[in-house]
Amino acid sequence: MSILLEGREARRRRRFRLPSRGIMAAGLGAFEGLVAILLSQLLILSYGVPIALAMAAAAGLVYSLFATRAGRKFLAYADLRQPFALQSVFSWFGAAAFAIIVDFSLSGRTLAPTPIFWTWLFLTPLLLLALRVMLYRGLARMLSRGQLQVERFGIVGDAASIERLRADPRIWQQGGQVVTSLTLPNGLGGVLPPASEVADFARGCVEKNCQHVLLVGDLKDMDGIDALLAPCRPFALNILLYPRASFEGSKINLVDIVPLGSGRSLRLLSAPMNETGRFFKRAFDILASALGLVVTSPILLAAALAVRMTSPGPALFRQERRGFNGRNFYILKFRSMRVMENGNAMRQAQVNDPRITPIGHFIRRTSIDELPQLINVLRGEMSLVGPRPHAISHDDELSGKFELYAQRQRIKPGITGWAQVNGHRGDTSTQDKIEARTLHDLYYAENWSVLLDIWIVLLTVFSPRTRQNAH
Incomplete structure (x- = not known):
């Protein structure tokens, strides 16, 4: 029996029929909200039954609404990694703040910040995060097998x-x-x-x-x-x-x-972000890039000295790239090669590329070579998160190979992006790699949010998948 037939038979034996995505999302939200209410019973130890029940009900109700919204989005895009776990933490703090306001409005008193209160406030989101990860991973696995109808x-x-x-x-x-x-x-x-x-x-x-x-x-x-x-x-x-x-x-x-x-x-086509979205994204870029330059200044200095001392040439490399709405700009990077190519005869870096210096291998693998682009972000030429810009010659070549590729210019290019944290970094030598990177970039443009930007930044720093194709 073929793999396809085996999978079909498995789905027939273990298929669960559900009324709709909305009802399923509401069920997920209600379950998470109930868990939040149960965890909030911890407050009884400090404030007694009436106060704890009122705060638990308020926190659970608000959290369940946030969880239902996240569930609807998850069921629509279960095959793509979204910041659903991170959303649970933000949702909890919003729900907890609402519960505290409700208690103050009803009683006029201010809660004493006891150790039990701090435990409730900061331990609950960690437990809810773990619960969501387990729930969503299980559901994603069932969906991929065709077990959920x-x-x-x-x-x-x-x-x-x-x-x-x-x-x-x-x-x-x-x-x-x-x-x-x-x-x-x-x-x-x-x-x-x-x-x-x-x-x-x-x-x-x-x-x-x-x-x-x-x-x-x-x-x-x-x-x-x-x-x-x-x-x-x-x-x-x-x-x-x-x-x-x-x-x-x-x-x-x-x-x-x-x-x-x-x-x-x-x-037929809509701009990726409205004015409000562009404002919040730019505000996030300014704050994050300024903070990033301050925090990484010792790394920037050490990398600049290492590049200068290990190979002849400048520490920084400027190369023309195509940016937002097709406008060209000069991207800044630490030089990782012995050459300074910036024209039509450029070759994309490959595995074991002889042009890359010994220190270049290290800074490319760790993405340290990209840190000077924080200056591009501060200038407004780039965003912290967005489609990675390619050299002009590569951009023209890839546009001819994939019709949708040029649509990446509809949003400002970034230091890191949705394609990179999903493993589509580096080589674009095959049609599959070009299409995979492009489709992830377009997905990001259509589903942008500040929270998604934060999630991508966290994945860039902590996920090994981001660096699996770095060379």
Whole structure:
């Protein structure tokens, strides 16, 4: 029996059916909130039953709301490492602050900071963090095996598209299952079945507890889409357009609908961050880079002296890179090679590259060579976290190899990034490596938050995966 068939049989034997992602996330949030309430019973030892119960209920309720929101995001992106564990700590301190305010509002007294209080305040988030790590790892493992059935789909389209979607393992790895289909001989742009047949299909989807119906087609098939929507309107179904061009690699994501004049416009592309997001990201960059320059100043001095003393040439290396919105800038690095390449004849560093100096191997492996870029961040040319900028010649080359690559310029480049902490650092010699790095960078641009930036910085410092391809 093939591995694919064995996996399918295992999923059939150990499949757990859940009503929806929202209900599952609410269940996760409620469970974590209940644990927070139980841990808060520790306060009884210092303040008595009434005070402890009131604070425990307030903290547990707020924490469960935060945990539910994190659960929804986790279930949508369980295959990508997110700062979910770190979020639990921030959520706890927010919930604890709310509990203290509630107690003060009800009683007008100020709590005495006893040793029990400090234990409750700082031990509880560590236990909640450990709980979330165990819960989410277990659920991610079950999702990857296809053991959790969260959503059921019906598909409408041509036979080839339906077959490809049914065979796509990412459907069941994300908690989905295709349970029924309606085959159109020539797709949405051809001759459509009678409205009664479409209505019967929609009714069958409801009877099989489908949440979604995927229409496989393109924007040019709007007449066909409209004809199929009409018979489906009486039924509580989510009707989704799955671009058929996705099978050929030409992907268009419909972000949302924007009111414009007396009509509606489809937003096909949206700026990664609004004004508020850019403000908070810039504030974080200024504070973090200034602090980083102060803290790492002894390392910067030692590295500069080591580079100067071990090979001829300057300590710092300036190279032109392409940055935000395609604007070029000069990146600063400690020189790790015997050459100072900055043109069209550049070669990317490889394993055991003879151009790298002995001290260069060390500073590249430990990422010390990147520390001068804190100055680029302070100047506003770079961000602490973002897509890694490449040399101009490499940038042009990679843009020609992967259509989506140029979209990385829609957000400011960074010293470290989501691709780097997920192991996609260094070599871009193959198409798979180019695409993996690009898709991680685009994911970061679409899901940016200050907390995600903090999580990436922590992974950069402490995760060995960040340095696994450094050379």
